[in-house]
Amino acid sequence: MLSNAVRRPARLIPLAFLAATLLGTLLLSLPVSTAGPDGAPLLTALFTAVSAVCVTGLIVQDTATYWSFFGQCVILLLFQIGGFGIMSGATLLGLMVKRRLQLSSRLVAQQETRSLGLGDVTGVLRLILLVTLGVELTVMAILTAQLHVRYGQPLPEAFWNGLFHAVSAFNNAGFSTYSDSLMSFVSDPVVLVPIMLAVIIGGLGFPVLYEFRRDQRGRPWTIHTRITLWGSAVLLVGGMAAILFYEWGNPDTLAGMSLGDKLLSALFTSAVARTAGFNSLDVGQFEAQTLAVHYFLMFVGGGSAGTAGGIKVTTFFLLFFFIWAEIRGNADTVAFRRRISYQTQRQALTVLFLGSLTVAIGTMLLLSVTKLELGVVLFEAISAFATVGLSTGITADLPPSGQLVIIALMFIGRVGTITLATALALRSVTKHYRYPEERPIVG
Template structure:
């Protein structure tokens, strides 16, 4: 009986997301949800609801022009619930896993990793909620004030646009109440920089935010926090350099911008390419090399137990440490003077492999339903699976069957990684027997 209950979180998470998406679909089908009378078709409502609750940002209809204020409120509610559910759900699963350890082991693990405590679950959720609301409130105030004073938006409009973008940014949702996303603000650092900081903070993951906020001099950060922070910095810098190298002279993207604006645009795109679907330059007009770099950035995604998708920063960089240890013939993988268990290696390889398989199957299915070129289809498949939301512009042109493939990729990419983590971490006790060993040829 206990074995079955241990796996219940792995079943409840996708079920909760599915029910939320279906409720959102029903609300978006109401006549009041659209600007034009009659309401949205079921497929349009379903696609938008799943994209919102999975905090992806891919759309088949212009959010600003197609959905009414009520419809936009529903969309905001969906990606707020999706973001909070992912952060709290993944974090609490981590606590649940630790509860299966003996008390002495838990105390040692807590002391050595400086991880979250095992206290009242309600207090943990309260902290997550407070961090979320605090970041969103500050960003809303900055955006609303600036939109009113500098862009002459009426206070009511400025407040709504500020709130919508603040919640969308922190939850890495990528939805915008402007038809051109953030392209109109490409030269406005007061809009771009706070938005970028919010999506980076949301994408780091709550365990990292918790450690950073509770850091004291002489206290050691956990391996997870160190890999996430250093890895995110490396990916942000690397993505920026690649974008600058290939888009500097591209007349359709950065060529006509002054140097400071090119730098701002490159940093912003490098940040949003791993987590959210906001854009300030035309993604479809980027050079093939830049799009290829986007494949990798999107596939990696953000931090674990955060609002970003992908296979996660820790998974990606741990694989490098595993490979380096194997090349050097070391029996143990050591990161920052800490040994990584072999079970983590298997989990990382499982997440990576299933991610590749999901994208490959999704790409193959999409190619069956569209005549778009391979590069654009691969981009869309990775963007959906990693819940990034960037698009080369083909999503709205896909037939219903193609849109269903995107819906499946978004759902698997967002919920599947959490469910997989729960299933791997909460699996039953080890067997009391082992089969004889044999070594097949590798490579």
């Protein structure tokens, strides 16, 4: 049975995430994990463990006050495992011990990293380790120094807060050791900019980062890297412009700020809206139009094979190129002078459909068990599915059935709709025949 799972890594990945979730739930249920004398209720521990492993950041209890130092360490470990990729971490461990990879290990790692070929997996996994440690340590050092020098935090406290936020930012987890997330640092670029850069780097995806190293050898960028970089830039700048436009005169968000602070806050909000879950502004006070902008940014998410969630930047822009080709009447879908295969287009459509269906079902279920407005419920459902972690403040007020719906959305969103569907499939069938073709009327 184990050998069969290894031959089909898409089945093994959901099981690995489930195992990490169960272990995290057990640890967070212990009395030592909470600041109070009693352990956390099972649902609270389960919700927090799923949110951490799935690098989401939605919480039902304040991370800063409800969990003890041990509990916060468990949460940090869980979202480090979730962001790093359980399969990638296991393969890296085997690489460091044996100094080489077996074919089965390469196949498992490739499913999680989605690297372009088996020959690239070793390099991608090495890069994961180097980039993870490099970014997290750099951001930790900057935050520690700023928290200690400017804000007067004792060095051990500043170090822990810096480490926690650095790891949380790179893994796009959105967990914070402050009750108001990063709202206290809304005007501090020394805190917000490093966190934002860590979020962006982690959200690009490791295959893109691997392309940077390959590009130094004179090789051209792949279509995946081009779409991810250009698409991320468009979403970042476009989201910033939309947030500035809608929130400029909002007295509860940007209205009272200087021009520099407005630009910084809008840029930071646009960056974290696509998966990170931190907030320097009160999300509950956003205009309805800004929430609608967040629907789109959260659902699209970040780059493939990174720490970001959503349907991914490449999926969205591949569909854009596909629609553009249909409008122009072109038989081929072309992006950056490269023809996109029909199989890739089908995969993108499948991801979009399954993602939309999952959010729709989750929203209807939440509406069925609460009396909340559609806008805030939809925001919560998209945030959970896209593993973003932003909330208008309703998460803790959801009934147990509503929290279970959010748990399911977070798990499905992290594991991936296609990966989960493949894992649940009993077998794949290759048909040796094709039915006659017929074209129904469309539209």
